[in-house]
Amino acid sequence: xxxxxxxxxxxxxxxAVAVNNFNLQVDKGELVSFLGPSGCGKTTxxxxxxxxxxxxxxxxxxxxEDITYKPPNQRDVGMVFQAYALFPNMNVAGNIGFGLKIAxxxxxxxxxxxxxxxxxxxxxxYGDRYPYQLSGGQQQRVAxxxxxxxxxxxxxxxxxxxxxxxxxxxxxxxxxxSIQRQLGITAIYVTHDQEEALSLSDRVVVMNGGNxxxxxxxxxxxNFPKTEFxxxxxxxxxxxxxxxxxxxxxxxxxxGQQVQTAESLGEYHAGDQVVVAIRPERLSFTxxxxxxxxxxxxxxNITFLxxxxxxxxxxxxxxxxxxxxxNPFLELPKIGDRAQITCSREAVLVVx
Amino acid sequence: MKGxxxxxxxxxxxxxxxxxxxxLIATFLFSLRAKLGVLSFQAYANVFNDPKFIxxxxxxxxxxxxxxxxxxxxxxxxxxWVRLKVPKARTxxxxxxxxxxxxxxxxxxxxxxxxxxQPPLLIVDSPVLLIAAYTILSMPYMYRAVDIGLxxxxxxxxTEAAQSLGAGWGTILFRVIIPNIRVSILNGAFLxxxxxxxxxxxxxxxxxxxxxxxxxGLMQNKAYEPAALAVIxxxxxxxxxxxxxxxxxxxxxxxxxxx
Amino acid sequence: MTVLDAVKRDALTARPAPSKRSWAxxxxxxxxxxxFLFLLYPASTIVIRSFQNSTTGAFTLQNILxxxxxxxxxxxxKISIQISLITSVGGAIFGFLLAYAAIRGGLPVFMRVSLxxxxxxxxxxxxxxxxxxxxxxxxxxxxxxxxxxxxxxNPYFHGFTLYTFWGLSLVYMYFQFPLMVLIIAPAIDGMxxxxxxxxxxxxxxxxxxxxxVAFPILLPSLLGTTILLFGNxxxxxxxxxxxxxxxxxxxxxxxxxQLRGDVLGDQGLxxxxxxxxxxxxxxxxxxxxxxxxxxxxWLR
Numbered sequence: 021x022x023x024x025x026x027x028x029x030x031x032x033x034x035x036a037v038a039v040n041n042f043n044l045q046v047d048k049g050e051l052v053s054f055l056g057p058s059g060c061g062k063t064t065x066x067x068x069x070x071x072x073x074x075x076x077x078x079x080x081x082x083x084x085e086d087i088t089y090k091p092p093n094q095r096d097v098g099m100v101f102q103a104y105a106l107f108p109n110m111n112v113a114g115n116i117g118f119g120l121k122i123a124x125x126x127x128x129x130x131x132x133x134x135x136x137x138x139x140x141x142x143x144x145x146y147g148d149r150y151p152y153q154l155s156g157g158q159q160q161r162v163a164x165x166x167x168x169x170x171x172x173x174x175x176x177x178x179x180x181x182x183x184x185x186x187x188x189x190x191x192x193x194x195x196x197x198s199i200q201r202q203l204g205i206t207a208i209y210v211t212h213d214q215e216e217a218l219s220l221s222d223r224v225v226v227m228n229g230g231n232x233x234x235x236x237x238x239x240x241x242x243n244f245p246k247t248e249f250x251x252x253x254x255x256x257x258x259x260x261x262x263x264x265x266x267x268x269x270x271x272x273x274x275x276g277q278q279v280q281t282a283e284s285l286g287e288y289h290a291g292d293q294v295v296v297a298i299r300p301e302r303l304s305f306t307x308x309x310x311x312x313x314x315x316x317x318x319x320x321n322i323t324f325l326x327x328x329x330x331x332x333x334x335x336x337x338x339x340x341x342x343x344x345x346x347n348p349f350l351e352l353p354k355i356g357d358r359a360q361i362t363c364s365r366e367a368v369l370v371v372x
Numbered sequence: 373m374k375g376x377x378x379x380x381x382x383x384x385x386x387x388x389x390x391x392x393x394x395x396l397i398a399t400f401l402f403s404l405r406a407k408l409g410v411l412s413f414q415a416y417a418n419v420f421n422d423p424k425f426i427x428x429x430x431x432x433x434x435x436x437x438x439x440x441x442x443x444x445x446x447x448x449x450x451x452x453w454v455r456l457k458v459p460k461a462r463t464x465x466x467x468x469x470x471x472x473x474x475x476x477x478x479x480x481x482x483x484x485x486x487x488x489x490q491p492p493l494l495i496v497d498s499p500v501l502l503i504a505a506y507t508i509l510s511m512p513y514m515y516r517a518v519d520i521g522l523x524x525x526x527x528x529x530x531t532e533a534a535q536s537l538g539a540g541w542g543t544i545l546f547r548v549i550i551p552n553i554r555v556s557i558l559n560g561a562f563l564x565x566x567x568x569x570x571x572x573x574x575x576x577x578x579x580x581x582x583x584x585x586x587x588x589g590l591m592q593n594k595a596y597e598p599a600a601l602a603v604i605x606x607x608x609x610x611x612x613x614x615x616x617x618x619x620x621x622x623x624x625x626x627x628x629x630x631x
Numbered sequence: 632m633t634v635l636d637a638v639k640r641d642a643l644t645a646r647p648a649p650s651k652r653s654w655a656x657x658x659x660x661x662x663x664x665x666x667f668l669f670l671l672y673p674a675s676t677i678v679i680r681s682f683q684n685s686t687t688g689a690f691t692l693q694n695i696l697x698x699x700x701x702x703x704x705x706x707x708x709k710i711s712i713q714i715s716l717i718t719s720v721g722g723a724i725f726g727f728l729l730a731y732a733a734i735r736g737g738l739p740v741f742m743r744v745s746l747x748x749x750x751x752x753x754x755x756x757x758x759x760x761x762x763x764x765x766x767x768x769x770x771x772x773x774x775x776x777x778x779x780x781x782x783x784x785n786p787y788f789h790g791f792t793l794y795t796f797w798g799l800s801l802v803y804m805y806f807q808f809p810l811m812v813l814i815i816a817p818a819i820d821g822m823x824x825x826x827x828x829x830x831x832x833x834x835x836x837x838x839x840x841x842x843x844v845a846f847p848i849l850l851p852s853l854l855g856t857t858i859l860l861f862g863n864x865x866x867x868x869x870x871x872x873x874x875x876x877x878x879x880x881x882x883x884x885x886x887x888x889q890l891r892g893d894v895l896g897d898q899g900l901x902x903x904x905x906x907x908x909x910x911x912x913x914x915x916x917x918x919x920x921x922x923x924x925x926x927x928x929w930l931r
Contacts, residue, residue, distance in 0.1 A: 072831075099829070122834045150929075381738050385729065385736070385738065388746075391808075398774035399768075473916060474912045479908050488673070504665070508669050570755070571758075572869040577887075599763065602764055
């Protein structure tokens with residue numbers, strides 16, 4: 021039995037289905053992300069685990085205990101809010117120790133625990149500061165410490181980094197992950213930023229319109245997306261229509277040019293229209309080596325992004341992105357040139 | 373908690389509504405009782421036919437209009453100039469504009485009368501003093517309204533643009549700045565209007581005809597006419613505030629004086 | 632004139648060169664002159680003459696000291712402070728409850744807008760017309776009294792009367808509540824829903840939330856506005872005069888009488904009294920401003 025179980029949970033507001041049949045088993049110590057665009061239901065699901073919303077159907081079980089209808093102040097979960105939600109009338113120590121004060125713990129114990137947590141978040145000297153004196157990143161760390169103070173069974177994070185600058189986001193998310201690992205605490209992390217989800221999580225749940233699209237490790241959902249939405253949402257993707265030529269030999273026709281995929285096309289018939297997806301980094305020029313699939317194209321655009329050079333090529337009616345590592349001494353074709361791009365069979369994904 | 377809390381909320385709201393509306397209803401009903409046994413607008417007719425009412429009311433209208441004009445002519449250029457050229461004067465000017473908050477009207481008129489009722493400054497009987505006093509009284513609201521308006525437009529850039537097109541100071545003020553803070557000026561104007569129309573203390577002690585002293589005088593020996601006046605007064609205040617809401621788009625002002 | 636000329640000219644006029652600083656101050660002279668003549672000078676008259684012996688003109692602290700000894704004046708201060716205290720605390724409490732009910736009480740949305748609009752008007756509806764409105768309601772022939780008499784109960788037979796301290800307090804509330812509502816509404820709006828949720832998440836009940844989080848956050852605002860309300864009531868004149876004809880001896884009423892004739896027997900006392908009023912008001916506004924600033928800092 022998993023540590024956190026979300027079983028057949030749905031949430032309906034009036035006529036709108038916010039969350040549809042959500043099922044997840046989370047192991048102890050695992051960090052699972054809920055990833056999706058605004059309105060996909062990820063925050064609503066999180067709030068149901070926290071107790072701020074009550075599921076219309078389904079059950080939520082933590083460590084064997086059914087907490088579906090328990091009020092939020094009686095659950096053993098800690099929540100970190102998007103807008104930090106630090107209490108402005110208390111200093112950092114007061115905020116962190118608030119849960120312990122409510123639980124009527126002795127003064128010494130509270131002070132001790134606050135000190136521990138300040139060290140964990142690397143803010144030892146900040147106990148006396150007030151929230152308005154802290155930067156956004158500092159406030160969020162205090163919010164994290166506050167949520168961890170009661171040693172909750174599950175840690176819930178609701179887009180904790182979306183209000184912060186890009187640079188701080190990157191360093192803070194590494195810190196959050198490291199603390200989570202260090203404490204071995206089970207965590208659910210809601211975000212719309214797929215880079216965050218991929219870098220932080222043990223597993224990712226991709227959601228769309230209230231539905232679970234796919235659950236898997238970051239590696240799985242990036243490299244083997246099961247639906248078109250997942251393929252589009254996670255990472256940059258080229259997607260085109262293609263026609264099945266011969267299901268037995270896994271051959272397709274992409275706007276007149278032949279392409280072979282490694283996926284089984286057994287369920288299709290010749291002439292079927294499918295959607296084909298190829299990650300930009302899996303394409304290369306034939307001058308670098310020839311792989312099973314070769315496509316003729318013309319160079320539309322070359323964008324220098326720093327470590328990566330993104331080349332837009334036109335294959336038939338489609339514009340495809342091609343990513344290649346920056347190499348100052350590599351000669352790239354010019355805009356307007358004709359070229360040949362190539363990729364392996366495994367790089368051609370067929371998505372529903 | 374939600375369900376129980378709602379009941380308390382309704383309780384207090386209804387209590388509040390009763391407290392606010394009962395006096396108004398009572399006043400209105402009372403004003404309709406001039407004719408024995410019958411509800412009529414007789415009291416209003418009496419009021420409108422009273423030459424003293426016309427004199428007092430038009431006097432107040434006059435004071436209010438003049439106050440607004442003086443206010444605009446004094447405060448708009450000042451606020452503009454402070455913002456543009458003399459930012460160092462800002463603290464002093466703002467401090468001065470807030471002094472009327474600290475000095476209750478009765479104390480203010482006390483000082484005015486004592487200061488200006490002896491030669492050589494014997495102007496206590498002059499309407500000039502009344503207008504000036506009203507302008508001072510409305511200063512916190514008028515100046516603040518204008519200042520807020522100026523804050524929301526880029527005064528420096530507009531001025532420089534106008535100058536680069538050949539405009540002189542007068543043109544800049546009247547054809548560039550003022551039209552752009554029209555809303556704020558109107559806001560301040562209507563607040564000032566409401567203040568002056570309802571003002572009792574200054575008019576009474578500087579012995580000038582005005583609406584509020586007239587009404588107070590009427591209260592001594594008439595019953596129904598003051599009620600009609602109260603209704604008129606309230607309607608007037610409502611109208612001013614309503615216009616401010618519509619025109620001012622939320623820039624609101626509360627008046628904590630003149631009572 | 633060419634564009635170059637225009638550019639040259641505004642290079643000289645648009646940016647104030649240091650040497651032109653003294654000329655720029657000329658532009659604010661009308662304002663300073665006006666306020667000096669009609670505000671600062673009369674105000675200073677009060678201050679200076681408070682410290683002057685009214686017959687000899689010599690400097691003296693006697694006027695101020697007498698304020699604290701003259702029983703008539705002490706009585707006036709006592710009543711003024713009493714009514715200000717009662718209507719400020721009462722106005723603050725009821726105004727807060729009203730504002731909270733309208734904003735967070737789960738009522739239909741139009742309630743909030745209506746309440747705020749109405750309070751905007753009601754906070755200005757003071758003085759003579761307000762006094763009369765309450766006379767129409769609660770005088771011996773008032774509407775409410777009439778209703779109660781229809782049920783066989785006449786409050787006037789039981790000692791109630793409008794024209795006393797308590798009646799005046801009731802009338803004062805009419806502009807005190809709305810002022811409280813208007814000022815506290817933004818503070819209530821600033822109470823973020825996440826604070827309640829965060830406190831619940833940490834195990835607090837709603838009562839504990841109020842005790843440890845909500846009230847402490849709102850307290851500076853509540854306190855500051857109460858102080859403002861105090862000053863508001865303290866300086867009120869027209870309402871009291873219109874309602875009671877000057878019978879209740881508030882400090883403001885005494886000053887009014889002093890204007891008509893020297894009721895205190897010493898001109899200097901009148902000035903000292905006026906000065907005392909200004910001091911009280913200044914303290915009130917200062918207290919309010921300080922506390923509001925604290926609130927704004929937290930609620931940023």
